[in-house]
Amino acid sequence: MLAEGVYIVGAGMTAFSAKLHANKTGRELLVEASQEAVKSVDKGIMLHKDVEALFIGYFTPEYYEHQSHIGPLAATWLGLTPKPAFRTEIACASSSAALFAGVTAVASGLYDVVLVAGVEKMTSLETERVTEALALASDDLSESKVGATFPGLYALLAQAYFRRYGVTWEQLQRVPIKNHYNGSLNPKAHFQQTIGQIAEKVGKKLGVQYKDELDFLKNSPFNRVVAYPLRLFDCCPISDGAAVAILASGRAARRFTDTPLRLLGVGLGTDNVALQDRADLTSLVATRNAAEAAYRTAGISPKDLDVVEVHDCFTIAEWLAVEDLGLVGRGEAPRAYEEGLTGIEGEIPVNTDGGLKAKGHPVGATGIGMLNEVWHQLRGTAGRRQIKNKAEIGLVHNVGGSGASAAVFIFGR
């Protein structure tokens, strides 16, 4: 239970990109996202005066920027020194840990206004070094040393899922097709082209014409195998980016806006890091536990959700997520995707911003990046990707690593 109400009064993010931020550092990306968050506050805010503490998610700054001690560093660059500041880390869900720290700090009554953020500046390293950095989220001894990579771990989950439910890789391709379409509507997405548009471009270069998007995904050498059966378009890209949200207590929120989002529910989940220590390979128990806690604190059920952001670092992860969050039953994701249930115009839109697949995945920024999407959808400012139904309740689901950490937050208008 939340003792005190917690409200979101502002949110901002940089574009997620592999190119745009080549000449910027993580700290500068944080500033850029914060400036947009400040602009989003309806009645204005002065960070230096109003913010009492800050919590920053960043997975591996040591690798990318030869830098630890991110909290105070961010405070310096945001002009927030000497406010309390620290970094949080649970791999790809690091900014959800920052959000959780902010939520508990406000819900406890300790602070009235806090800034939470996430950032990852990944393109400073070559792809193979990034692969190494990401592998730090797996069990170094039981997994990395044997040769496991992140795509490999999710490929193992995919194979177990395919086997259990008798589905195919082809059926799974509805996930990237949907997410690239959504990304094409999002000016901040890493990829803003549909797979059809990419197929046309690649086809022209190779002198081939692809029948449809699935034909391209299946038969183009461009969509090479990364970890069988997962191919390039089953994997999210390597992106730079930062995202920020400003949280306020009930008594402070109205100073900043008359239409804040209210945090309705929150849940965290943990599982064994190594896949070999897991009880089930066709579901993420951490997500199920986080979701159960979030629905309980919010007093709602999955049926009440209008828009959902899930952690689709790999295509199979989106199927596991919609099942583990209870949007559909176990084993029902393939059919739900065939029927378009999770499209922007579907019954329960999932990853309207393009998801990690198309929007990008600057690891530490992802959770609060998802919150940014819910902020826009619930306030009706999502532009071309605004869902058609009235958006009253939105959910954010962020996973760390191959599922050892999960966080779920539910927001209402």
Place this chain on the structure above:
Amino acid sequence: MSEGHLSLFYRELEAGRLTGSKCKACGEVFVPSRPLCSRCGGETETISLKGEGTVESFTVIHVPPVFLKDASPYILALVRLEEGALVMGRLIGYDPNKPEEVEIGVKVKFEALKEKHGEKEEAIVAFKP
């Protein structure tokens, strides 16, 4: 000075043997050996494992970590041992370019695979049909 569980595990692995831990409270078996049960927190005892099991899932790594650049593509599998533990290991004895020939459910046997990791040679968990 007593030996740590992981030191023992890797020393045994170098010698070609697979060890695990069995929980004295709930009976769950884990690899590698560890002081406390990851399921219930109970105390464990170290046991030797027969190394026989079935493949529960597998993948072929085509984009490897830097230290395995020359080894790819290679097959990774999650194997359910007869004693109950699930173990990740390299699957050898198959052509990594013919993943359709690997079957989930196939019976495999443990082998310690010596592999060059940079300058040093290390033993890793592997299985073969």
